Amino acid sequence: MSDQAADPATEAFVAHRNLLFTVAYEMLGSAADAEDVLQETWLRWVKVDLDQVRDHRAYLVRITTRQALNRLRAMSRRKESYVGSWLPEPVLTAPDVAEDVELAESMSMALMLVLETLTPTERAVFVLREAFDVSYDEIAAAVDKSPAAVRQIAHRARLHVDARRPRAAVSASEARAVLERFRQALETGNLQSVLDVLAPDVVLMADGGGVKQAVLRPVTGADKVVRMTIGKLAQLEGTLTCEPTVVNGNPALLLRLDGEIDGVMALKMENSIITGVYYVRNPAKLTHLESETTPTLR
Template sequence: MKEDTAEDPYVVHRSLLFTVAYEMLGSAADAEDVLQESWLRWADVDRSRVGDPRAYLVRVVTRQSLNRLRTLARRREEYVGEWLPEPLLTAPDVAEDVELADSVSMALLTVLETLGPTERAVFVLREVFETPYGEIAEAVGKSVTAVRQIARRARDHVAARRPRVEVSRSEQQAVVERFLAALRTGRVQDLLDVMAPDVVFVADGGGLAPASRVPVHGAARVAALLAGPGRLVSALWLNGAPAARVEVNGRVAAATFVVRDGRVTHIHAVANPEKLTRLDTSPTRLAR
């Protein structure tokens, strides 16, 4: 008889485990690899000796993610141009959990890239999932005192670098829709009207697609870069926020936006085709 795995703790908590791994790695493909490795370890465990399966699984995924982060460090250093997280196609209802949507936003994940592996793990577990310090200490192999210090440093580091977002979901969506309409016209003035004067555009082509290799600053420069005819633009939800799929001359890019005071202040555009394989799949399930 085939064993029923519906109530297996790994199955029950899989969306949570994926979210933990993705937030630590910024890559859905690497997160899936970590989950596979974690499943193999879970399959060999004596379940009768596991008091809290959820905490145990989060600990396993954290350790595997840390191992993966360290092995990926060289790849990131050799990456061509700017490195952005792999965008995730999500359902619109993810945005209803404001804290979850914020934790997987491209803006925050990009800032997390500036943390070391342990700092990133501690930040994600403490600030996003409210994991007790004792459990974090066990997961990262540090003392509770050390983890508290790491958490404080990471929190201050992120707070100093992350774009401030203080808009409602409806305002965010309205501004993004205006921006997409401007992209469709391809006119410089239409783009200028919806962007903040100090807008920042960051693109990730990975050496596999045309993209600026450094951030572009200022509305005039960004508008000149994005203006032009022939763009096929469609709306979708990425990383818990309204976003865009843009196709130009057969090349596809995914863009997410930060909005403040009714204008777009940051644009993150991923054109690396290796990071866009999930755009045509079902939305990814996330959980906290």
């Protein structure tokens, strides 16, 4: 370990690992793929002549971005044959991440779904510029575009995202209060209590990946969403519990069936009311809910 600690390449990679994971995760929406990107980044990083690298952080971000872009293009083809709605893979984060407004928003399910509507290059440019404040010159080097082209892409992506992101931010304390009301309503099966915290045009999306039962298409409207959530949960065999947690830097519900993780519900909130419910049941996307991930923007 002492030899490893003294190795400059290892020290630099370890120092920036959480940042690199966050970059890859926000580009891909998949923690498993982000981990693979980090492995690919490491294999390339150890072959670099560090004497020729002025800024280790910038160079590592550049490698990570290129590997993530390659994987993002491959994932786009995989999603075309995905069964039902595709939702980002949720990651368990520490409660204090929810207090970091910038980080919490950049990782939120709601924003990451908006990012799904961008092209791979637009997503890379938007994430690097808006979330990580990377310079246009550095982004240009990472995506093989001119700085002028990157500025245009960033402007276009920003307009696209701003037109679709939540209008009114909800504080972490407000979000926890709404989440608690939603949790109690689900556990008691009180239809009216669920309706009270849902916007009339709330949208439910569920991701079972063709493995677990889930609605195949988005469901819109409070009445329909209530019937789907209360009705489907009531059909589960076993003892269901809803545990408040923090997923992607935002309050969420971890659903356990007889003590085993069955899924997670992330919520989109505006004006202290729920406008989106994202229910992930695909077992392959629940592996990062047992231990905390430590994201960072810096």
